[in-house]
Amino acid sequence: xxxxxxxxxxxxxxxxxxxxxxxxxxxxxxxxxxxxxxxxxxxxxxxxxxxxxxxxxxxxxxxxxxxxxxxxxxxxxxxxxxxxxxxxxxxxxxx
Numbered sequence: 683x684x685x686x687x688x689x690x691x692x693x694x695x696x697x698x699x700x701x702x703x704x705x706x707x708x709x710x711x712x713x714x715x716x717x718x719x720x721x722x723x724x725x726x727x728x729x730x731x732x733x734x735x736x737x738x739x740x741x742x743x744x745x746x747x748x749x750x751x752x753x754x755x756x757x758x759x760x761x762x763x764x765x766x767x768x769x770x771x772x773x774x775x776x777x
Contacts, residue, residue, distance in 0.1 A: 683745055683746065683747060684745070684746045685743050685744070685745050685746075686743060686744040686746070687742075687743050687765060688719065688739040688740075688742040688743060688744060688762070688765075689739060689740045690739075691719070691720065691739035692739050692740050694720065694739075696737035696738065696739070697717040697718060697719060697737045697739055697742075698717065698718035698737075699715070699716075699717055699718075699737055700715075700716055700717075700718065700724060701713050701714060701715055701716055702714055702716040702724050702725075702726050704726060704758060714726045714727065714732075715727045715731075715732050715735070716762075717737065717742075717762050719744060719762065722744065722760065725744065725758075725760055725761060725762045726758050726760075726761050726762070727761065727762055727763070728745075728761050728762065728763035728764075730763050730764050731762060731763050731764050734764060736764075741764060741765055742762055742763070742764065742765060743762070743763060743764070743765040744760065744761075744762055745760070745761055745762070745763055746759065746760045747759040747760065
């Protein structure tokens with residue numbers, strides 16, 4: 683998997699919100715929330731993002747499945763989720 687921070691898109695403002703139609707492993711189609719990402723198009727949102735939705739690119743990352751990944755996803759090879767960058771508190775805040 684490749685992960686790309688979308689913080690660089692901050693200068694363009696919030697991303698466009700919309701929906702895409704995905705097809706599950708059983709062939710059933712369903713509507714899924716998505717964000718329009720420049721150069722990638724409409725990208726489906728992860729469950730994590732749908733449950734805590736934002737269009738703020740500083741809080742988001744793109745996840746792209748690579749051909750040699752062990753786990754293959756049926757619905758999409760690319761999706762957008764909340765970033766998983768952990769901030770560390772400075773020692774002056776720890777008492």
